[in-house]
Amino acid sequence: MKLSTCPKGHFYDADKYASCPYCVPQDEAEAVTEALNVTMEDFSTRAPSTGASAAGAVQQPVSVQTSGAAQQAASGQTSAVVPTSEKRRTAFVNTAVSGWEEPEEDENCTVGYYAQVIGVEPVVGWMVCIKGAYRGESFKLKSGRNFIGRAANMDIVLGADQSVSRLRHAAVVYDPKSRAFIVAAGDARELCYLNGEVVVTSQKLKAYDVLTLGNTELMLIPLCGEKFSWDDASEKNGVNR
Numbered sequence: 001m002k003l004s005t006c007p008k009g010h011f012y013d014a015d016k017y018a019s020c021p022y023c024v025p026q027d028e029a030e031a032v033t034e035a036l037n038v039t040m041e042d043f044s045t046r047a048p049s050t051g052a053s054a055a056g057a058v059q060q061p062v063s064v065q066t067s068g069a070a071q072q073a074a075s076g077q078t079s080a081v082v083p084t085s086e087k088r089r090t091a092f093v094n095t096a097v098s099g100w101e102e103p104e105e106d107e108n109c110t111v112g113y114y115a116q117v118i119g120v121e122p123v124v125g126w127m128v129c130i131k132g133a134y135r136g137e138s139f140k141l142k143s144g145r146n147f148i149g150r151a152a153n154m155d156i157v158l159g160a161d162q163s164v165s166r167l168r169h170a171a172v173v174y175d176p177k178s179r180a181f182i183v184a185a186g187d188a189r190e191l192c193y194l195n196g197e198v199v200v201t202s203q204k205l206k207a208y209d210v211l212t213l214g215n216t217e218l219m220l221i222p223l224c225g226e227k228f229s230w231d232d233a234s235e236k237n238g239v240n241r
Contacts, residue, residue, distance in 0.1 A: 122230055124174045125181065125222040132216035133160035139218070146172045147186070148213060156218075163214030165190045170199065170213060172220070179225050181205035190214065 001013050006020035125141040139156040146155040150166045158164045165188030173182040183194055184202045192199045193212040207225075211218045224230065 124176075124224040124230075125220065127156060127172060127211070127218040128221055130210070130217050130219050132158075132214075134158065134216065138221075141172060141174060141181075143174050143176050145184075146174075148172070148218075149186070149188075158213065158216055161214045161216045163190070164216060170211065172205070172211070173202075174224065176224070176229065176231065179229055181220060181222060181225075183209075183211060 002015045003011060004014040005011055006023055008020070008023055010020045010022040012020050012022065121142050123140045124143055126138040127141060127146075128138045129135050142155070147168050148154060148156040148158065148164070148170050149168055150157065150159045150161070150164050152159070154167070156172075158169075165186065167188065168186035169188045169190055170186045170192035171184045173184060174180075175182065181204065182202050183192070183199055183205050185192055185199045190213070194203055194205070195210055196212070199211075205220050207220060207222050209220045211220070
Protein backbone atom coordinates (compact mmCIF):
# COMPACT_ATOMS: atom_id res chain seq x y z
CA MET A 1 0.00 0.00 0.00
CA LYS A 2 1.36 3.36 -1.03
CA LEU A 3 -0.28 6.11 1.00
CA SER A 4 -0.44 9.44 -0.78
CA THR A 5 -1.99 12.85 -0.13
CA CYS A 6 -3.77 14.99 -2.71
CA PRO A 7 -3.47 18.81 -2.86
CA LYS A 8 -6.75 19.04 -0.95
CA GLY A 9 -5.40 16.91 1.92
CA HIS A 10 -7.19 13.68 1.10
CA PHE A 11 -5.33 10.44 1.86
CA TYR A 12 -5.68 7.62 -0.66
CA ASP A 13 -3.87 4.39 -1.80
CA ALA A 14 -1.71 5.35 -4.76
CA ASP A 15 -1.34 1.66 -5.73
CA LYS A 16 -5.10 1.41 -6.30
CA TYR A 17 -5.91 4.91 -7.56
CA ALA A 18 -4.07 7.03 -10.06
CA SER A 19 -5.62 10.15 -8.55
CA CYS A 20 -7.55 11.09 -5.45
CA PRO A 21 -10.84 9.19 -5.51
CA TYR A 22 -12.44 11.84 -3.29
CA CYS A 23 -11.62 14.81 -5.47
CA VAL A 24 -12.99 13.37 -8.72
CA PRO A 25 -16.64 13.25 -7.59
CA GLN A 26 -16.36 16.74 -6.13
CA ASP A 27 -14.79 18.03 -9.31
CA GLU A 28 -17.58 16.49 -11.36
CA ALA A 29 -20.19 17.94 -9.00
CA GLU A 30 -18.62 21.36 -9.26
CA ALA A 31 -18.60 21.03 -13.04
CA VAL A 32 -22.27 20.11 -13.09
CA THR A 33 -23.12 22.98 -10.71
CA GLU A 34 -21.19 25.43 -12.87
CA ALA A 35 -22.96 24.17 -15.97
CA LEU A 36 -26.33 24.60 -14.26
CA ASN A 37 -25.45 28.12 -13.18
CA VAL A 38 -24.53 29.02 -16.76
CA THR A 39 -27.81 27.53 -18.01
CA MET A 40 -29.89 29.44 -15.45
CA GLU A 41 -28.10 32.70 -16.26
CA ASP A 42 -28.73 32.13 -19.93
CA PHE A 43 -32.40 31.35 -19.26
CA SER A 44 -32.84 34.43 -17.08
CA THR A 45 -31.47 36.68 -19.82
CA ARG A 46 -33.85 35.20 -22.40
CA ALA A 47 -36.92 34.75 -20.11
CA PRO A 48 -38.51 38.20 -20.66
CA SER A 49 -38.72 37.79 -24.42
CA THR A 50 -39.95 34.22 -24.07
CA GLY A 51 -42.57 35.25 -21.49
CA ALA A 52 -43.75 38.11 -23.66
CA SER A 53 -44.18 35.86 -26.62
CA ALA A 54 -46.05 33.33 -24.47
CA ALA A 55 -48.29 36.02 -23.09
CA GLY A 56 -48.94 37.26 -26.60
CA ALA A 57 -49.85 33.79 -27.67
CA VAL A 58 -52.33 33.50 -24.80
CA GLN A 59 -53.87 36.88 -25.50
CA GLN A 60 -54.56 36.07 -29.13
CA PRO A 61 -58.30 35.47 -29.61
CA VAL A 62 -59.41 31.99 -30.52
CA SER A 63 -61.95 31.77 -33.28
CA VAL A 64 -64.57 29.10 -32.69
CA GLN A 65 -67.18 28.25 -35.26
CA THR A 66 -70.63 28.06 -33.68
CA SER A 67 -74.00 27.36 -35.16
CA GLY A 68 -76.68 30.02 -35.45
CA ALA A 69 -78.65 28.43 -32.61
CA ALA A 70 -75.59 28.44 -30.35
CA GLN A 71 -74.88 32.09 -31.16
CA GLN A 72 -78.48 33.01 -30.34
CA ALA A 73 -78.28 31.09 -27.07
CA ALA A 74 -75.04 32.89 -26.14
CA SER A 75 -76.54 36.31 -26.88
CA GLY A 76 -79.81 35.52 -25.06
CA GLN A 77 -81.84 35.98 -28.24
CA THR A 78 -83.25 32.49 -28.41
CA SER A 79 -86.74 32.00 -29.74
CA ALA A 80 -88.32 28.70 -28.83
CA VAL A 81 -90.13 27.18 -31.77
CA VAL A 82 -92.69 24.64 -30.64
CA PRO A 83 -93.62 22.13 -33.33
CA THR A 84 -97.27 21.84 -34.20
CA SER A 85 -97.26 18.22 -33.07
CA GLU A 86 -95.99 19.31 -29.63
CA LYS A 87 -98.74 21.91 -29.36
CA ARG A 88 -101.34 19.28 -30.19
CA ARG A 89 -99.83 16.88 -27.66
CA THR A 90 -99.87 19.56 -24.95
CA ALA A 91 -103.47 20.44 -25.74
CA PHE A 92 -104.41 16.75 -25.57
CA VAL A 93 -102.70 16.37 -22.18
CA ASN A 94 -104.41 19.48 -20.81
CA THR A 95 -107.76 18.20 -21.97
CA ALA A 96 -107.20 14.71 -20.60
CA VAL A 97 -106.02 15.92 -17.20
CA SER A 98 -108.33 18.81 -16.42
CA GLY A 99 -110.85 18.99 -19.22
CA TRP A 100 -109.48 22.38 -20.13
CA GLU A 101 -108.49 23.26 -23.65
CA GLU A 102 -106.36 26.17 -24.79
CA PRO A 103 -108.84 28.73 -26.12
CA GLU A 104 -108.30 29.89 -29.65
CA GLU A 105 -107.64 33.57 -30.12
CA ASP A 106 -110.81 35.38 -31.09
CA GLU A 107 -110.83 39.10 -31.64
CA ASN A 108 -114.64 39.11 -31.70
CA CYS A 109 -115.25 37.61 -28.24
CA THR A 110 -118.82 37.11 -27.10
CA VAL A 111 -120.00 39.94 -24.86
CA GLY A 112 -122.34 39.10 -21.99
CA TYR A 113 -125.81 40.60 -21.69
CA TYR A 114 -125.01 43.01 -18.89
CA ALA A 115 -121.56 43.78 -20.28
CA GLN A 116 -123.39 45.55 -23.10
CA VAL A 117 -125.55 47.43 -20.60
CA ILE A 118 -123.13 48.61 -17.92
CA GLY A 119 -119.75 47.71 -19.38
CA VAL A 120 -118.93 44.85 -16.98
CA GLU A 121 -120.30 41.39 -16.23
CA PRO A 122 -121.83 41.93 -12.77
CA VAL A 123 -122.90 39.42 -10.17
CA VAL A 124 -126.58 38.39 -10.27
CA GLY A 125 -126.53 36.08 -7.27
CA TRP A 126 -124.53 33.48 -5.38
CA MET A 127 -124.52 29.76 -4.77
CA VAL A 128 -123.50 29.24 -1.14
CA CYS A 129 -122.16 25.87 -0.04
CA ILE A 130 -124.02 24.64 3.07
CA LYS A 131 -122.61 21.09 3.05
CA GLY A 132 -119.43 19.52 1.74
CA ALA A 133 -115.78 20.44 1.27
CA TYR A 134 -116.64 24.09 0.46
CA ARG A 135 -119.05 24.69 3.33
CA GLY A 136 -119.32 28.41 4.08
CA GLU A 137 -117.93 29.51 0.71
CA SER A 138 -119.88 31.35 -1.98
CA PHE A 139 -119.69 31.15 -5.75
CA LYS A 140 -120.62 34.15 -7.87
CA LEU A 141 -123.28 33.77 -10.54
CA LYS A 142 -123.34 35.81 -13.73
CA SER A 143 -125.98 36.34 -16.38
CA GLY A 144 -126.43 33.34 -18.68
CA ARG A 145 -125.17 29.80 -17.98
CA ASN A 146 -122.99 29.01 -14.98
CA PHE A 147 -121.55 25.50 -15.36
CA ILE A 148 -120.69 23.43 -12.30
CA GLY A 149 -117.90 20.82 -12.22
CA ARG A 150 -114.44 19.93 -10.94
CA ALA A 151 -112.46 21.28 -13.90
CA ALA A 152 -110.71 24.62 -13.57
CA ASN A 153 -112.57 26.09 -16.54
CA MET A 154 -115.99 25.65 -14.92
CA ASP A 155 -117.83 28.70 -13.57
CA ILE A 156 -118.38 27.00 -10.22
CA VAL A 157 -115.36 24.81 -9.47
CA LEU A 158 -115.83 21.97 -6.95
CA GLY A 159 -112.45 20.35 -7.46
CA ALA A 160 -112.27 18.90 -3.94
CA ASP A 161 -115.44 16.80 -4.36
CA GLN A 162 -114.49 13.74 -6.39
CA SER A 163 -118.13 12.68 -6.60
CA VAL A 164 -118.87 15.73 -8.78
CA SER A 165 -118.42 15.34 -12.53
CA ARG A 166 -115.37 17.04 -13.96
CA LEU A 167 -117.28 18.82 -16.73
CA ARG A 168 -120.80 20.27 -16.68
CA HIS A 169 -122.38 18.27 -13.91
CA ALA A 170 -125.16 20.87 -13.96
CA ALA A 171 -125.78 24.50 -14.85
CA VAL A 172 -127.44 27.39 -13.06
CA VAL A 173 -128.89 29.86 -15.55
CA TYR A 174 -129.99 33.44 -15.03
CA ASP A 175 -132.28 34.86 -17.70
CA PRO A 176 -132.12 38.68 -17.49
CA LYS A 177 -135.24 39.15 -19.63
CA SER A 178 -137.52 37.07 -17.45
CA ARG A 179 -135.42 37.81 -14.33
CA ALA A 180 -135.51 34.13 -13.44
CA PHE A 181 -133.01 31.55 -12.21
CA ILE A 182 -133.13 28.10 -13.76
CA VAL A 183 -131.30 24.83 -13.04
CA ALA A 184 -130.48 22.53 -15.94
CA ALA A 185 -129.05 19.01 -15.89
CA GLY A 186 -125.56 18.73 -17.33
CA ASP A 187 -123.91 16.39 -19.83
CA ALA A 188 -122.52 14.06 -17.17
CA ARG A 189 -123.85 10.70 -16.04
CA GLU A 190 -123.98 11.93 -12.45
CA LEU A 191 -127.31 13.35 -11.30
CA CYS A 192 -128.23 16.70 -9.83
CA TYR A 193 -130.99 17.13 -7.25
CA LEU A 194 -133.19 20.16 -6.52
CA ASN A 195 -134.52 20.09 -2.96
CA GLY A 196 -134.06 16.33 -2.94
CA GLU A 197 -135.73 15.71 -6.32
CA VAL A 198 -133.69 14.63 -9.34
CA VAL A 199 -133.36 17.24 -12.08
CA VAL A 200 -134.20 15.73 -15.47
CA THR A 201 -135.55 18.81 -17.25
CA SER A 202 -134.91 22.49 -16.62
CA GLN A 203 -136.66 23.90 -13.56
CA LYS A 204 -137.03 27.36 -12.10
CA LEU A 205 -135.16 28.21 -8.93
CA LYS A 206 -136.26 30.45 -6.10
CA ALA A 207 -134.37 31.93 -3.17
CA TYR A 208 -132.92 29.38 -0.75
CA ASP A 209 -133.47 26.41 -3.04
CA VAL A 210 -130.79 23.76 -2.54
CA LEU A 211 -128.93 21.89 -5.28
CA THR A 212 -127.17 18.64 -4.44
CA LEU A 213 -124.23 17.51 -6.57
CA GLY A 214 -122.25 14.56 -5.24
CA ASN A 215 -121.43 15.33 -1.62
CA THR A 216 -121.93 19.07 -2.05
CA GLU A 217 -125.06 21.12 -1.35
CA LEU A 218 -125.39 24.62 -2.79
CA MET A 219 -128.07 27.15 -1.78
CA LEU A 220 -129.25 29.88 -4.14
CA ILE A 221 -128.98 33.44 -2.80
CA PRO A 222 -130.31 35.70 -5.59
CA LEU A 223 -129.47 39.36 -6.09
CA CYS A 224 -131.38 40.02 -9.27
CA GLY A 225 -135.09 39.23 -9.56
CA GLU A 226 -138.43 40.95 -9.22
CA LYS A 227 -137.08 43.62 -6.83
CA PHE A 228 -133.79 44.38 -8.55
CA SER A 229 -132.17 44.16 -11.96
CA TRP A 230 -129.09 45.73 -13.45
CA ASP A 231 -131.36 47.02 -16.21
CA ASP A 232 -133.19 49.12 -13.61
CA ALA A 233 -129.93 50.41 -12.19
CA SER A 234 -128.75 51.32 -15.68
CA GLU A 235 -131.94 53.24 -16.45
CA LYS A 236 -131.65 55.19 -13.20
CA ASN A 237 -128.09 56.12 -14.07
CA GLY A 238 -129.06 57.17 -17.59
CA VAL A 239 -127.29 54.30 -19.35
CA ASN A 240 -128.89 53.47 -22.68
CA ARG A 241 -128.89 49.94 -23.99
